[in-house]
Amino acid sequence: MGELSTLKPQQLWNFFETICSIPHPSKHEEQLATWICDWATQHDLCWQRDEVGNVIIKKPAASGFEHLKTVVLQAHIDMVPQKEVDSAHIFETDPIEPIIDGEWLTANKTTLGADNGIGMASCLAVLASTDIQHGPLEVLLTIDEEAGMTGAFGLQPGMLEGSILINTDSEQEGEVYMGCAGGVDTNISFPITRCTARTHKGLEIKVGGLRGGHSGVNIHLGRGNANKVLTRILCALQEQNLIELESFNGGSLRNAIPRDASAFIKCDEVLIVKRIVAELAQTIKSELRATDPDLTITVEQAEVTNEVLSFSSLQTFLLAIQATFNGVFAMSQEIDEVTETSSNLGVVATEQDSISVLCLVRSLLDSARFNLQQTIQGVWKLAGAEVVFSGAYPGWAPNNDSAVMALVRTTYEEVFQRKPEVMVIHAGLECGLFKTAYPNLDMVSIGPTIRFPHSPDEKVHIGSVDLYWQLLVKVLEAIPAK
Known part of the structure; x- marks a missing residue:
């Protein structure tokens, strides 16, 4: 696992390495959630747990950027526990064993948890950063997304102040998601x-x-x-x-x-x-x-x-x-x-x-x-x-007038000199449920390239994680004023 520290962006991969070391299958996220809260306390960040167990961490704006709109970065804590028939892995107690395989990172006969562990690691890396020029930030880490969206269902009005939400649970670099299926x-x-x-x-x-x-x-x-x-x-x-x-x-x-x-x-x-x-x-x-x-x-x-x-x-x-x-x-x-x-x-x-x-x-x-x-x-x-x-x-209905979607699309084009695909995904992102408690949230979803999630073949493209990180940082720096 020490090999992950050689990958870029280093801070994101360091967090993902820690995430892999702490068991967190659906319904068993408490150990990881506790570690995250302890980490936030150590770094003087305000945090709280809501009634269902979601973790909310707040970080003040970088100096000189207090006038920007508040952004919510969102990921889910749990991972899907799937393994090969001959694997003795116990998800409730055993760490995930990441394996670098050329351009990809996979796991030893189990799901990797890149869904949504990479997104969660990126949220923590933003919280830990000292050089990103961002406005006020809130990080929302939900529980039990994979087994019932319990965290998203239980999120109550008044917990969040942000007007923009960036979901990190998409699985294709170069695509910007503005809608998803319900189920x-x-x-x-x-x-x-x-x-x-x-x-x-x-x-x-x-x-x-x-x-x-x-x-x-x-x-x-x-x-x-x-x-x-x-x-x-x-x-x-x-x-x-x-x-x-x-x-x-x-x-x-x-x-x-x-x-x-x-x-x-x-x-x-x-x-x-x-x-x-x-x-x-x-x-x-x-x-x-x-x-x-x-x-x-x-x-x-x-x-x-x-x-x-x-x-x-x-x-x-x-x-x-x-x-x-x-x-x-x-x-x-x-x-x-x-x-x-x-x-x-x-x-x-x-x-x-x-x-x-x-x-x-x-x-x-x-x-x-x-x-x-x-x-x-x-x-x-x-x-x-x-x-x-x-x-x-509910599904997350596409909004062609979304300002944050337009911002992400423009930023992507400026950073990479190519246009991203604006997509709707046939998967259950939590965004539709967030609209219930926060109907005025302007939302978008981005992420790195992850293949075969929810199976032991799950893998994440290492280079795409760096591209996703570059985009996330530039979007945070381009958030408009309140």
Whole structure:
């Protein structure tokens, strides 16, 4: 990890190194939040924690720049905990192990946490700086962004004084974001009945090696979803009445495209089952050869109990999950090459008396999001399941008249002699929720180039971090007067 201190900008990378050393997966950010507050105290910066645990730090303007508008720099504290199957990493206790790989920084078989750790490190680096000519600053570090946007939902009016907010959670250098998708969790509980197995031999069917990724940023890439792949295999076997199902489990987060899934089954015709799975595996691997070249589908002998789903429960469950929409539902009619509406079938988990399914539906349009969530609800209600929607958050509607967006665009062009792309992102930035408590905030989102967030392949382009930092500093120095 000491190698990070050789990268530029050094202060930003030093903070990121510290961030990596302190565990901070979603729901477990307290240790890192405490360190940040202690650091602020040591540097004579005023800070507070709000009722939900967000950290707010204030820094006075540099001498002579007190007349500038107050700017809020914003990042989220938590990271997505995803790891390779063979990794022994425990996110709640173990530090992230960054690895420099040429032009990129990645991690040892886990997510890196560049999303949004680089943005958080840049906020702290601005607070620590003595040579940036900035006006009054506020840094807002929210909790639990990845698992429910708890911090953004809980932010109350009156906590912030700034009129401009710069979100640091974007993931492509050279792009300036002025809008994002909203989303809602679709929580499905499908009741099952069990019976004694009529077949005798136990097998485990495993799907693995998929690339996964961010369910918003990467959803348009057509990557395989382990839950859908496994369902396809089970449906082919069930159609010939070859199997009984004890359990189906796949995915771990609603906002990560699932990379792994497994099912424990009972059967008698083991050779026939293995042949059908092998044949279908070749077909699926061929279909996904471009997006998921490392896909594996295996069948192994396993200990399986005699308590299996009844025939009716099995048939209804497989048909419903097969019919559940996953992927891009619609592309934007107004913005070229931008996903409008999508759904990620993120988690399937079997319990004794029910199977839970969790999808994350996203859309730039609240009406289109509602349409897709109702489509998914219709399938599962016909199947006899309970469907509950939770955690709905609004999209961030683009504002073509945004003064800060125009400022960032102009500053980028002046610094780099090229025009940035002004974009809308199909991911759930917190900006839409900030508008609820602070409707007059003028907001923009920028960041370095991060690839494959929400998966163990996550990596950040080292050179882009320096470019992002240069832009951030110049924007802060160009903020207009009050």
